[in-house]
Amino acid sequence: GENVEQHPSTLSVQEGDSAVIKCTYSDSASNYFPWYKQELGKGPQLIIDIRSNVGEKKDQRIAVTLNKTAKHFSLHITETQPEDSAVYFCAASSRGSTLGRLYFGRGTQLTVWP
């Protein structure tokens, strides 16, 4: 099955700086790559996703990039704010072949210091 690796496991940044989280995947059939944010005491929530026919996607301060050749994708958060502090998970799946299953990375604990 698919194997998703995520780095770093923890990340601390100053408010206003940028944060980058990187993931790699193993299955070339994967074509959907979502990112989830988990705040303390809550379930993970989708914040952005990218499909394999797109190389980059932006939504305000967050952006995702995908390199299909190298099998890696990244989450970029600019102008970080304390409310961005959370655990972020990347995931991968192959639409149509896994009946909805997502393969998650281990997560990155992001702390933004004011």
Next chain:
Amino acid sequence: DAGVIQSPRHEVTEMGQEVTLRCKPISGHNSLFWYRQTMMRGLELLIYFNNNVPIDDSGMPEDRFSAKMPNASFSTLKIQPSEPRDSAVYFCASSLEEAYNEQFFGPGTRLTVL
């Protein structure tokens, strides 16, 4: 829509007792997932269903764990007998397979086995 509903939100029990966790997926979703989250192991997929049929239960730790989905709007995860190492947060998530597998997570059940 109320989102994915899980009950109870917190459960404290003694070793050897039976524990039943409940989940109501989002109406219309046809895939349902049970996850376990711990600091040591991260977010683990235990079992998932598609159209009420169990697809992959390879993540279920051992025979003490069982899951059912008697209809499209209800699922249970049962642990019998429970052990202290089962203490974790258990999440239920649902998705619409045709919608690129975006999963919607419930708030989780925090289980403590004494």
